[in-house]
Amino acid sequence: MQLSVTESELAGLETSRFWRRSRNQIKEKKDWNAALWALLFLGPNLILFLIFTAYPVGYGLYISLYNYSILKPKEWVGLENYDTFIHDPKTPDLIWRSIYYAVGTTIPVVVLPLIVAVLLSNAGVATRPLRMIYILPIVTSPVAAAAVWKWLYAKDFGLINYGLSLVGVSPVDWLYSLRWSMPAVILMSIWLLIPFNIILYTAGLQEVPGDLYDAAAVDGASSFQQFRSVTVPMITPTIFFVFLITMINVLVGAFDVINVLTQGGPLQSTNVLIYDIYKNAFENFRMGYASAQAYALFLAVLIITLINWVLQKRWVHYS
Amino acid sequence: MTDSPARRVSGKLALFIVLIAGALIALFPFYWMIVTSLKTSLEVYRYPPTWLPNPIAWSNYPDAFAKVNGRVFFNSAFFAITIVVLQGLVTTMGGFAFARINFPYRNFFFILYLSTLMIPPQVTLIPTFLVVVRLGWIDSYQGLIVPILAQGAFGTFLFRQFFLRLPNEMYEAARLDGANYWQQFWKFTLPLSRPVITAYAIITFLTAWKMYLWPVIVVRSDDLKVLPMVIAELSANTSQDRGVMMAAVGLSVLPILILYLVAQRWFIEGIAMTGQKG
Incomplete structure (x- = not known):
């Protein structure tokens, strides 16, 4: 091999060009070979992706342009579903409630676990057993947890009202009150989603170098000052990641919680967009309209994600 | 101070x-x-x-077990384990391709695949249901399981990150010995990946065990119902004795609770692994 290379160098332009070309051919053949192997390894993924992700994303957009019910033949209506959604007098309330639920759940679920994780890391020998208790709610499904919370929230025999009666508060019908049903749903969602984020933050905190705290302590920084000027800046990538995961978890988990606790009631007071989509599609069989709503949600999520990516450049510091 | x-x-x-x-x-x-x-x-x-x-x-x-009976437990376990195994195969293979096979536009395809995580599930829910209707899979195990297998972007990502951190020298040595990609994957990549496979298996099992929305849409007959469906029905039935209902909830939580107490470390490491940057 080496000999032939030397030969080709001696043989001048023609042969060297020949060599270069054949080497390119080998590389191309290798790429082609690698692509074939990649196709083999990614084949199952690709088939599933095409049938159950790519096609549905396109097909959803298509049926959003139809008056589509599984019971009747579909009928082309163009953008009418979107128009109906935008001009429905119920829509502003629906969107407002969705924002209320999403923000009311997401902010505590991003902030509280960080505080808990930091406090836990300072608890010495109690850190492990306490962390184990804090994380325990991840064993319950949203449905199982909601079934228990529904009983805690009960008006006459519920433990929450009993606890409140001890401090002189008269009983509240949590899940059947226009005012309190949404806070009740949010509180339970927070309880459910906190443990997962405690784990993520705990892992993030372990990557903060200990000598940074030592240096801060030598400078006389209080615990809170250390938290603000060492911990938070060092784990901004974790905070950002937790935020993204929480957004996904809220979108995925909210249906289960609402369906068991309130079914969107009373009088729509806990009916958020994702629940409305389900009801329109699978109870009212307005699948075209529900698809249009789902695409409106998609657009909103896309915009929020884009804003996040732009903003994260300002406050997330990757070391 | x-x-x-x-x-x-x-x-x-x-x-x-x-x-x-x-x-x-x-x-x-x-x-x-x-x-x-x-x-x-x-x-x-x-x-x-x-x-x-x-x-x-x-x-x-015992009264609760008459409601959430062996059949329901079997359905939940079968659903969760099948998804762990089949999706595990799909995602380890996918992760290997993205980490260890140098094919054209690899990073572009990877980012594209990963970005599907940001699609709200409500967007694909209705059309996926219609696909399953057309396949004639409504009220069947395959209708329950196969569409969930497609939710492998996260697992693929997890395995890719892990495979990237395995030593390059090992793969070069294997190539010199003439081992093809499948041999590299099967003979040492998978055996070396036990920690990440365990973590993946626990998280995926947990996710499947808790799943409610998709089963509620696909399943019609009692024979195919999974635990969250039955719990939700009991909870909605106001004439149902609350003590028995809580016992049913307890039974549904018990397997995961035992898993958590036995394998707590893997729960925590598995979830923590998802947060690692690549």
Whole structure:
């Protein structure tokens, strides 16, 4: 091999060009070979992706342009579903409630676990057993947890009202009150989603170098000052990641919680967009309209994600 | 500012009071579930509520098992285990391709695939349902399971990150020995990946065990119902005895609770692994 290379160098332009070309051919053949192997390894993924992700994303957009019910033949209506959604007098309330639920759940679920994780890391020998208790709610499904919370929230025999009666508060019908049903749903969602984020933050905190705290302590920084000027800046990538995961978890988990606790009631007071989509599609069989709503949600999520990516450049510091 | 010993002690005390109060909130629904599950139907509706059941109504558990019976448990276990195994195969293979096979536009395809995580599930829910209808898979195990297998972007990502961190020298040596990609994947990549496979398996099992929305849409007959569906039905049925219902909830949580107590480390490491940057 080496000999032939030397030969080709001696043989001048023609042969060297020949060599270069054949080497390119080998590389191309290798790429082609690698692509074939990649196709083999990614084949199952690709088939599933095409049938159950790519096609549905396109097909959803298509049926959003139809008056589509599984019971009747579909009928082309163009953008009418979107128009109906935008001009429905119920829509502003629906969107407002969705924002209320999403923000009311997401902010505590991003902030509280960080505080808990930091406090836990300072608890010495109690850190492990306490962390184990804090994380325990991840064993319950949203449905199982909601079934228990529904009983805690009960008006006459519920433990929450009993606890409140001890401090002189008269009983509240949590899940059947226009005012309190949404806070009740949010509180339970927070309880459910906190443990997962405690784990993520705990892992993030372990990557903060200990000598940074030592240096801060030598400078006389209080615990809170250390938290603000060492911990938070060092784990901004974790905070950002937790935020993204929480957004996904809220979108995925909210249906289960609402369906068991309130079914969107009373009088729509806990009916958020994702629940409305389900009801329109699978109870009212307005699948075209529900698809249009789902695409409106998609657009909103896309915009929020884009804003996040732009903003994260300002406050997330990757070391 | 000086940190006097007295100040430090009172600070620690405050820390523990806050932490224990929080732990009680986390624990309380579990306590109430267990206590209620052991109360007679008479005691359940006693006011003020009793903190411990007296007498203990053990019979709630057999009664609950008549509702969430062996068939329901089997369905949940079959659903979760099949997804762990099949999706595990799909995602380890995918992760290997993205980490170890140098094919054209690899990073572009990877980012494209990963970005599907940001699609809200509601967007694909209706059309996926219609696909399953057209395949004739409504009210069947394949209708329940196969569409969930497609939710492998996260697993693929997890495995890719892990495979990237395996030593390059190993793969070069294998190539020199003439091992093809499949041999590299099967003979040493998978055996070396036990930690990440365990973590993936636990998270995926947990996710599948808890799943409610998709089963509720696809399943019609009692024979195919999974645990969350039955729990939701019991909870919605107001004439259902609350003690028996709480026992049913307890039974549905029990397998995961045992898994958590036995394999707590893997729960935590598995979830923590998802947060690692690549």
